[in-house]
Amino acid sequence: MIAVENLTKRYGDQRAVDDVSFTCEPGTVTGFLGPNGAGKSTTLRMICGLTPPSAGSATVCGRPYRQLGNPGRHVGVLLDASAQHAGRTGRETLALAALTMGLDTGRVPERLARVGLDATAGKRRVRAYSLGMRQRLGLAYAMLGDPAVLILDEPANGLDPEGIYWMRGLLREFADRGGTVLLSSHLLREVEAVADRLVVIGKGRILTQGDKNELLSAAGTVVRPTDPAAFDAVLRTMGLTGTRSADGTVLVPAEPEAIARAAAGAGVVLLELRPAGAGGLEEMFLRLTGGAELEEATR
Structure with a gap:
């Protein structure tokens, strides 16, 4: 599971994240929502040990991320699909990750196929990938070590409608097998379709959180x-x-x-x-955030 307790990040006098607390339980998908600049990415980076918090703590599987031995075997992370080495092929990217995690590289073709990248795509350089293909490769990378937890920041960016539907099924299947998913996304309709719990953040603070059905039927x-x-x-x-x-x-x-x-x-x-609650997640989101990022939230 993921446990975030009183997490705070200050940059000078500005609080990018202000006393944020929530948990993500096994067997659930948690939608982490908020307008641009709300503090979502900073929170995810603190959970993954990439940004040190000014106060508070975050643990994954009971320990801070940096204290996890061979973290890729416990937590799959996709924060930026464009951060992959452009000169490597998709297959090389996963093979190197497998070696780093002490895994058999023989699983690489199957993992590529699982995310919809065939043998031809696996031989192409990442620089030739579309954003949607990079997202698929990033998901394959995140799930390569058979982790118990997935932390994903905007994983549907660049995917076509068929790809978004596929990703939703993949995450739902992962959670139904007992996995924990923390999903940040602007695609509110897709979050509403797959999430069990919601955490809405604005200006660095939690605006609301809880069971999706309870929040929408308040x-x-x-x-x-x-x-x-x-x-x-x-x-x-x-x-x-x-x-x-x-x-x-x-x-x-x-x-x-x-x-x-x-x-x-x-x-x-x-x-x-x-x-x-009659307007669903979009109505609740826009009411809580004052309509910020309306165009992105409803696309």
Whole structure:
């Protein structure tokens, strides 16, 4: 499993990651979501021992990543598909990784085939690979040592729809066999389809986390009033407290009809009134993050 406890990273006076805590359990896929600049990649780099934290800790399989003996046999990591040696072939890339991990290089052709790279692709130099092919090679590399944990940053970038569907099945199968997956991605529809748990981060802090189905079916109503102050007064008369989001909506723990009647009685106009969770992960993400990176989040 992965355990992140009060992880913080400061660059001067700026906190790129601020007191972040979450866990990823075996048998689950955890979607790690947030706009650009939210602190996702920095968090993943700290988990993998590439960036030292200013405070807090992260462990994988019960130990800090740097203390794992032969880490590729425990944790498969794909943080940057373009970081592979451009002058090597795909087959050479995996063969060298296998030798480094003390594995039989005879498994390389099968591992390439598993990610959709045939013998011809295996003989090509990585510089000739498309981004999608590099992603597939990176996944083969990450899974080469039969690890118990996968940590992946934007692994679907460059994949066509068929490739994204294939990757989703691969990760689901890995988790169903007892593996742990931490997946960072802007492709919200794909995360919603494969993830069991969600962690949403914004400006370096956790905005929400928990079971995907519970988060998406949270009880309450999303309201967008024309006069926020007047609507707050309505809520006080109802004995309720709303949670205001960055996009101007308010999440209220009450049924839509009760809210509508109270607002109408007070003469408060509502521009939006609907059950929370009706818009799925995209709606929740945009409500929490204020619509940042709308184009990327919905592509």
